[in-house]
Amino acid sequence: MTRVQMIGVGKRYPGRGKGSAPIVAVDDVSIDVASGEIHAVIGYSGAGKSTLLRLVNGLEPATSGRILVGDDEVTGLSERGLRAIRGRIGMIFQQFNLFHSKTVSKNVEYPLLVAGMPAEERRRRVAELLDFVGLGDRASAYTDQLSGGQKQRVGIARALATNPGVLLADEATSALDPETSQEVLALLKRINSEFGITIILITHEMDVVREIAQRVTVMDGGRAVEQGDVFDVFSDPRTETTRRFVSTALPTEPETGHLEELRRRHRGKLVTMTFRDGDVDQPVVFRALAERGVGVSIVHGGITDVGGRSFGKLTLELIGDDARIDDAIVALAKETELEVLA
Numbered sequence: 001m002t003r004v005q006m007i008g009v010g011k012r013y014p015g016r017g018k019g020s021a022p023i024v025a026v027d028d029v030s031i032d033v034a035s036g037e038i039h040a041v042i043g044y045s046g047a048g049k050s051t052l053l054r055l056v057n058g059l060e061p062a063t064s065g066r067i068l069v070g071d072d073e074v075t076g077l078s079e080r081g082l083r084a085i086r087g088r089i090g091m092i093f094q095q096f097n098l099f100h101s102k103t104v105s106k107n108v109e110y111p112l113l114v115a116g117m118p119a120e121e122r123r124r125r126v127a128e129l130l131d132f133v134g135l136g137d138r139a140s141a142y143t144d145q146l147s148g149g150q151k152q153r154v155g156i157a158r159a160l161a162t163n164p165g166v167l168l169a170d171e172a173t174s175a176l177d178p179e180t181s182q183e184v185l186a187l188l189k190r191i192n193s194e195f196g197i198t199i200i201l202i203t204h205e206m207d208v209v210r211e212i213a214q215r216v217t218v219m220d221g222g223r224a225v226e227q228g229d230v231f232d233v234f235s236d237p238r239t240e241t242t243r244r245f246v247s248t249a250l251p252t253e254p255e256t257g258h259l260e261e262l263r264r265r266h267r268g269k270l271v272t273m274t275f276r277d278g279d280v281d282q283p284v285v286f287r288a289l290a291e292r293g294v295g296v297s298i299v300h301g302g303i304t305d306v307g308g309r310s311f312g313k314l315t316l317e318l319i320g321d322d323a324r325i326d327d328a329i330v331a332l333a334k335e336t337e338l339e340v341l342a
């Protein structure tokens with residue numbers, strides 16, 4: 001069980017040209033990842049996500065701030081200390097980073113060899129790891145004989161070899177098709193729940209965050225611009241960056257062009273209602289409309305699961321007498337977040 005604390009972490013690179021300003025890749029980022037948590041870091045390309053992960057496992061030194069992995073302070077460790085700590089931090093990558101000239105079992109064995117484990121113990125551990133990731137029958141295959149999903153499972157087995165307390169995942173499912181992606185996510189969930197391994201994953205795929213993370217940090221221009229429980233951040237995004245990300249994974253209000261199209265097809269009044277984790281009873285809403293003789297069609301949106309809680313936006317067409325519709329809107333606005341689409 002390992003907590004990871006990043007406290008005011010910064011990373012600057014020298015400017016590209018002579019006399020040019022330094023590149024600030026990571027700027028004063030603080031993230032406290034609880035032991036056993038799955039924490040997602042999201043952001044657009046260039047936001048500083050990969051750099052941040054490299055700082056956590058000490059592949060590069062931070063230029064400011066502190067990073068603690070368990071009780072060990074990564075920032076300030078000697079190369080020898082870093083080698084020791086890297087055995088407790090596993091990492092998986094978008095492009096898998098396997099040795100193509102080695103078999104599956106040799107790939108998984110590699111970190112054990114580096115750690116100086118005796119041969120017989122290595123053999124047992126590799127067999128156990130390959131069984132765990134469902135590749136017990138591919139031990140002597142070469143990695144280029146494997147599918148993308150299998151390659152990532154080899155990567156995961158290798159990352160788990162030294163029993164790390166933390167797993168860092170850099171866009172681990174971005175190169176995989178949706179079905180394979182689901183399998184890898186399920187495996188990561190299992191690793192987290194069975195072994196209590198803390199997982200920090202960076203991704204630009206909101207569905208990944210929605211499905212497996214408990215907390216999320218949104219990065220923009222090197223800074224952490226938003227942070228919190230996945231449900232809270234997704235259901236009430238505070239920054240434009242977060243809003244744009246969230247809209248790719250959650251039901252939203254119709255966009256301007258689509259709204260015009262809806263208007264052409266639906267003559268009634270259009271309203272969007274937000275449903276957050278059972279804060280509004282859907283039957284109450286529909287009963288309130290029915291009691292006032294207001295007809296209703298759902299024209300856009302939906303309800304989805306975010307971190308095991310439900311969230312949705314439904315755009316409804318309200319049909320009937322104007323006064324009754326207005327009365328229903330006043331009543332419902334007391335119960336739910338309701339927006340009349342102008």
Ligand SMILES: Nc1ncnc2c1ncn2[C@@H]1O[C@H](COP(=O)(O)OP(=O)(O)OP(=O)(O)O)[C@@H](O)[C@H]1O
Nearest residue numbers: 013023024025043044045046047048049050051052
């Ligand atoms: N070794 C380096 N030398 C100079 N600049 C770097 C270096 N590594 C990263 N950068 C710069 O730091 C910024 C953050 O890059 P980083 O790769 O961490 O972003 P990212 O969010 O992971 O994006 P991507 O998803 O595209 O990898 C970028 O402007 C990048 O050009």
